Amino acid sequence: MTAPAWLAEAGRWLEERVGLSQFVELGRHKQVPLHKHSVWYYMGGMTLFLFGIQVATGILLLLYYRPSEGEAFESVQFLMARVPFGWLIRSIHSWSANLLVFVLFLHMFSAFFLKAFRKPRELTWLTGVALMALMMGFGFSGYLLPWNTLAFFATQVGTEVAGRVPMVGEFALRLLRGGDQVTGGTLTRFYGIHVAILPALTTVILGVHLMLVQKHGMSVPPKIEAESERTGEPLRSHAFLPNFLIRDAIGWCAALGVLAGLAAVFPWELGVKADPFASAPAGIRPEWYFGWMFQSLKMLPPHILGFEGEVLGILAISAAGLVWFAVPFLDRSPKPGNRVSLAFVASGWLALVYMAVTTAMVYWPVKG
Amino acid sequence: MRPWLALTFLAVAGAAWSSAQEPKPVKAPEPPKIESTCISCHRQLSDAALEPTKHLDDVHFQRGLSCHDCHGGDPTKGGDDDPAAAHDERKGWGKPTRLQIPLFCAKCHADAAYMKKFNPATRVDQLSEYRTSVHGQRNAKGDDRTAVCVDCHGVHGIRTVKDPRSKVHPTQVADTCARCHNDSELMARYGLPTNQPGAYKTSVHARALYEKGDLSAPTCNDCHGSHGAAPPGLQTVAQVCGSCHTREGSLYRETEKKKPTLNLTPAIQCVVCHDNHAVQPPSDEMLGVGPKSTCTNCHQPDVPQYRSAERMGRSIQALSARLEEAHRLLDQAERAGIEVTADRFALRTGRDHLVEARVLVHAFDEERFLASVDEGAKSANAGVTAAERAFAELRQRRVGLVVSLAVIAAVIAGLVLKLREIERGPGLS
Numbered sequence: 001m002t003a004p005a006w007l008a009e010a011g012r013w014l015e016e017r018v019g020l021s022q023f024v025e026l027g028r029h030k031q032v033p034l035h036k037h038s039v040w041y042y043m044g045g046m047t048l049f050l051f052g053i054q055v056a057t058g059i060l061l062l063l064y065y066r067p068s069e070g071e072a073f074e075s076v077q078f079l080m081a082r083v084p085f086g087w088l089i090r091s092i093h094s095w096s097a098n099l100l101v102f103v104l105f106l107h108m109f110s111a112f113f114l115k116a117f118r119k120p121r122e123l124t125w126l127t128g129v130a131l132m133a134l135m136m137g138f139g140f141s142g143y144l145l146p147w148n149t150l151a152f153f154a155t156q157v158g159t160e161v162a163g164r165v166p167m168v169g170e171f172a173l174r175l176l177r178g179g180d181q182v183t184g185g186t187l188t189r190f191y192g193i194h195v196a197i198l199p200a201l202t203t204v205i206l207g208v209h210l211m212l213v214q215k216h217g218m219s220v221p222p223k224i225e226a227e228s229e230r231t232g233e234p235l236r237s238h239a240f241l242p243n244f245l246i247r248d249a250i251g252w253c254a255a256l257g258v259l260a261g262l263a264a265v266f267p268w269e270l271g272v273k274a275d276p277f278a279s280a281p282a283g284i285r286p287e288w289y290f291g292w293m294f295q296s297l298k299m300l301p302p303h304i305l306g307f308e309g310e311v312l313g314i315l316a317i318s319a320a321g322l323v324w325f326a327v328p329f330l331d332r333s334p335k336p337g338n339r340v341s342l343a344f345v346a347s348g349w350l351a352l353v354y355m356a357v358t359t360a361m362v363y364w365p366v367k368g
Numbered sequence: 369m370r371p372w373l374a375l376t377f378l379a380v381a382g383a384a385w386s387s388a389q390e391p392k393p394v395k396a397p398e399p400p401k402i403e404s405t406c407i408s409c410h411r412q413l414s415d416a417a418l419e420p421t422k423h424l425d426d427v428h429f430q431r432g433l434s435c436h437d438c439h440g441g442d443p444t445k446g447g448d449d450d451p452a453a454a455h456d457e458r459k460g461w462g463k464p465t466r467l468q469i470p471l472f473c474a475k476c477h478a479d480a481a482y483m484k485k486f487n488p489a490t491r492v493d494q495l496s497e498y499r500t501s502v503h504g505q506r507n508a509k510g511d512d513r514t515a516v517c518v519d520c521h522g523v524h525g526i527r528t529v530k531d532p533r534s535k536v537h538p539t540q541v542a543d544t545c546a547r548c549h550n551d552s553e554l555m556a557r558y559g560l561p562t563n564q565p566g567a568y569k570t571s572v573h574a575r576a577l578y579e580k581g582d583l584s585a586p587t588c589n590d591c592h593g594s595h596g597a598a599p600p601g602l603q604t605v606a607q608v609c610g611s612c613h614t615r616e617g618s619l620y621r622e623t624e625k626k627k628p629t630l631n632l633t634p635a636i637q638c639v640v641c642h643d644n645h646a647v648q649p650p651s652d653e654m655l656g657v658g659p660k661s662t663c664t665n666c667h668q669p670d671v672p673q674y675r676s677a678e679r680m681g682r683s684i685q686a687l688s689a690r691l692e693e694a695h696r697l698l699d700q701a702e703r704a705g706i707e708v709t710a711d712r713f714a715l716r717t718g719r720d721h722l723v724e725a726r727v728l729v730h731a732f733d734e735e736r737f738l739a740s741v742d743e744g745a746k747s748a749n750a751g752v753t754a755a756e757r758a759f760a761e762l763r764q765r766r767v768g769l770v771v772s773l774a775v776i777a778a779v780i781a782g783l784v785l786k787l788r789e790i791e792r793g794p795g796l797s
Contacts, residue, residue, distance in 0.1 A: 080707035267705035
């Protein structure tokens with residue numbers, strides 16, 4: 001099947017001016033390694049795809065959303081009930097946000113366990129961890145925007161936790177809330193953070209991250225590399241374009257199908273409008289990806305050795321975050337058999353199990 | 369770097385330590401200290417003579433009054449050696465008889481100048497109100513078996529009405545009244561039944577008071593008056609009930625004026641349909657001609673009022689059922705994920721009309737009643753229509769999902785085929 005003459009002519013016209021063929025050629029030359037862990041290479045693309053969905057649906061939501069205490073809830077309600085496909089756009093935005101964070105965790109932990117952070121990809125890791133923090137920031141700020149009861153009180157609890165950080169807590173609390181309490185001012189502030197500040201930062205860091213991925217290519221796990229060296233057999237690979245990209249696209253289509261199913265069968269709830277004067281309802285909890293931190297702080301005793309348990313907990317979580325960020329500089333010889341490197345792998349599994357168990361405890365609290 | 373670390377550690381430790389300190393307990397104020405030989409002597413006695421000394425939290429004692437202020441005598445004299453010096457009749461020692469008690473208490477409680485020293489807002493009309501009551505009238509005629517102040521408020525250990533331990537606290541009043549009104553021997557003297565306290569305990573009012581803890585729910589004195597025969601200024605049963613059920617009361621009074629031919633004597637007011645002590649929650653079945661109807665108690669099938677009751681009953685029950693159906697369908701749609709908050713809110717208008725119609729029953733005006741029911745029915749129908757629209761959208765969503773999943777599956781299949789085609793050639797290196 002050949003393209004119509006007018007289309008071929010248009011292609012030629014565009015090629016003369018843009019030179020798209022060089023990008024296509026670049027893609028054809030770029031090789032993606034093939035081995036038993038190759039499936040994890042698709043997580044980055046999937047995260048990027050879901051981020052694209054977030055941007056597209058977020059822009060559509062912006063057309064109706066009104067970021068004020070008196071109108072936020074009503075505007076989302078109107079969108080859900082009266083705007084054609086408004087319910088679909090919002091539900092996809094909310095479900096996709098959760099899937100994005102989930103896939104991002106898979107991407108990050110796979111990079112960690114497969115030692116993809118090692119030289120020369122330290123900056124790729126750092127920008128990736130920064131992107132994870134930004135995505136969680138998107139989640140935290142976006143959660144409040146519908147201005148419903150659960151979001152209101154969860155934000156109150158979440159910002160209170162930020163306020164407990166020693167030295168800078170009070171400043172952070174006021175910076176986040178725009179005052180002493182969670183009010184309409186907080187909503188406007190979160191809206192600004194959600195649609196302007198975080199997207200701007202993400203654009204820059206994501207650009208650097210993608211550029212670095214292009215520059216260094218896909219990382220091959222040390223074990224696979226060592227095996228290849230030992231046997232003398234070169235690693236198999238396939239072209240990024242079209243082989244890898246088509247597989248990526250199959251995954252994206254599947255993700256789109258999952259999102260469509262979730263949005264149609266379980267549309268994202270709106271809940272009840274926030275009433276700042278009402279008492280907090282039972283069962284307040286943050287989004288699941290903050291669950292492990294929430295549960296950890298909840299489990300701590302009020303005082304540990306005369307110190308406030310919550311403050312110590314926040315310091316411990318912050319320290320763990322710093323260690324995670326600095327992994328490429330701490331695990332410097334990630335070769336098979338290296339003890340330090342193995343300890344990092346074991347710590348990673350422990351962290352994963354801990355996060356899974358504490359998150360489960362948020363949804364299925366232990367009685368007694 | 370180290371000094372900074374040390375300073376940070378100290379600051380964090382200081383902040384954490386200071387917030388960990390427990391607040392100091394607040395000390396309760398001590399009761400007034402009143403020197404009296406009455407208390408010191410009676411504490412050494414037993415039974416009835418000892419009993420008054422156990423009530424030092426009595427409201428009078430707490431405000432500075434002591435035994436001799438009611439019983440006379442000389443509390444500075446006496447002691448173990450000479451109790452007669454304290455019990456000096458020349459100094460007014462003694463205790464009032466049951467017939468004297470109302471006047472005795474009124475010596476202070478009817479004295480505005482004296483009482484306002486303790487509470488500027490306090491009432492001083494209890495005696496005059498009491499004299500309007502059957503209790504007070506019989507007492508004035510020399511009947512010492514009827515209730516006097518101490519029967520309700522207690523003799524010693526009197527507490528304020530707001531104190532839940534007080535015999536006249538709303539939660540205690542029915543039991544306090546029951547002490548006499550459940551006494552069949554005593555009530556037989558006056559030809560009164562003794563079923564009122566028991567009947568009251570089964571009423572909607574008692575359930576609100578005891579089960580929901582609603583202290584504004586009526587107990588005996590709210591209808592019968594605290595000291596008088598009825599709450600001040602109220603003459604009829606409709607007025608008494610209408611003091612809380614204001615809209616029903618005013619509609620009833622309007623009817624009295626508009627339809628003077630109706631025989632709305634006090635004997636056939638609210639209590640005819642609602643009972644007096646065992647007032648039950650009203651239901652729509654009370655209206656109409658069904659087995660639970662109260663209309664048919666008076667109106668026989670051959671009168672126009674019977675047919676009117678039939679129409680009213682049928683219409684309000686239909687509205688109630690339609691509203692329930694609309695709520696059920698909207699709940700179902702909401703559980704399926706359709707946003708119906710605005711429709712649910714609009715349905716409140718129907719509920720308001722239903723409540724309005726229930727109240728309008730007391731106007732005995734069928735036209736007015738049916739107008740409200742019709743408005744409610746419009747709202748209920750709109751709710752059902754909204755729910756049906758929601759279900760139609762739900763079906764549309766499911767169809768849309770199936771179609772889009774089919775398209776996605778087709779695209780995936782196409783991509784897989786394309787990939788196979790590519791990889792049959794020299795794709796891998």
